[in-house]
Amino acid sequence: MISTSRKRFWLVFSSLFGILIWKAISLGVNREIILPSPESTVLYLFGMLGDALTWKAVGATLRRVLLAFLMNLIAATAAGLASGFSSRFYYALKPLVTVMKAVPTMGVILLSLIWFNSETAVVFVCTLIIFPVLYSAVVSGIHNLDENLLEMHRVFHIRWAKTLRHFVMPSLRPYLIAGVMSGLGLSMKVIIAAEVLSQPGYGIGTMFQVERARLNTTGVFAWSLLVIFLTAGMDILFAALRKYYGGKS
């Protein structure tokens, strides 16, 4: 482990280095429509922040991300628990999960646009991507439960509900945390991609499409930057929540 100040130094150093390269290339290209410079992107972003439409779009997208993510977290945990403890359930779900994992995202987005309205389509696409990730995390968590402790629960006839609450769920904690960490960012990306194509009334993806249509590359960059900040913000918020609700793992 390196010290906190060292960590900060390297974080800042690599960020500045990245921005420097961005600036250098943009100077070389010298055309804002191909590659906008860092300062014009940031300036545009500040301008966006004063616009109510920006916040409406951000709010709508975040709402979809949270809704889709929480729904899938609950469904995947329930299905994962069932599959983890019953191999019948596991094999019954296996074809579905395999299809969900393998199906190409773009194909699903296009199909769901034909089938659903844009609001439902976005959440549906996110489900297809995110459910297998969370589900697999829960199943592998259960398959890795401590055999000795399982045996202990059996010999003492500990009730099902108590076993779940005091043994299974705490054991799943690291798997769920890993799932949430990777899943939230992934949901954000998928939802925005789906919004670009489905064009709901408000949404970050809708704004991407608007800026692209106006050939406003700086706008596309500024929105990307905003999404990066939002995702980082969610990560920080989640880490803080984790710390607050106890424990190291």
Add this chain to the structure above:
Amino acid sequence: MISLHGVGKCFGDVPLFENLDFQLPAASVICFLGPSGCGKTTLLKMMAGLLQPDTGKVAVQGRISFVFQEARLLPWADVRENASYAMDPHLHKRELRERTDAMLDLLELKDAATLLPGQISGGMAGRTALARALLAPFDILLLDEPLSSLDPDLRNRIIEFLPGIIEGKSVVLVSHDYRTAAALSDSVYLLSPSDIVSVDKNDIEKTLQRIESAKRENSASR
């Protein structure tokens, strides 16, 4: 109670037991003695229903409590929570607490009550597991090498108070240490693949020596 009828168990191709018959006497403490690897733990697990015999039948009547060779504590629960984990869920909260604290006191765990398993020594973890087993409602208590990790002083104290807790209940103890066996149990049995032989409790040492020398002759003549 527990009875074994023609029980056989193999591990891979190696037969551990063959056609074993045994009846656990009610309300007494018995000890199975045998070298490591002779199947003591397997026998206990079959009695607890954790393992099925390949042939024959194990019949059990009554609630079972078990002290495993390892502590098997929940790593995120403290010593008190672990000790009271298997207690009767219908007990009143206050009674549950009082009984737990009394048991922790008895096993010299009171100062460690709020510590997590990762913060205590192996001996303390073993005692916590013992507390859990003694607090669980049971008619039959199965102990797998329970006292091997304790220091001699505490072991002697436990040997003193244990009879009070297990009075009127059946206890099966498994050990390779014949002194513990003799001190705790009413009767001692030697475990061999096809037989459970009763040994005179006061004569264990001699019996063991006899077996030992017979074994040595056996391997020498091979």
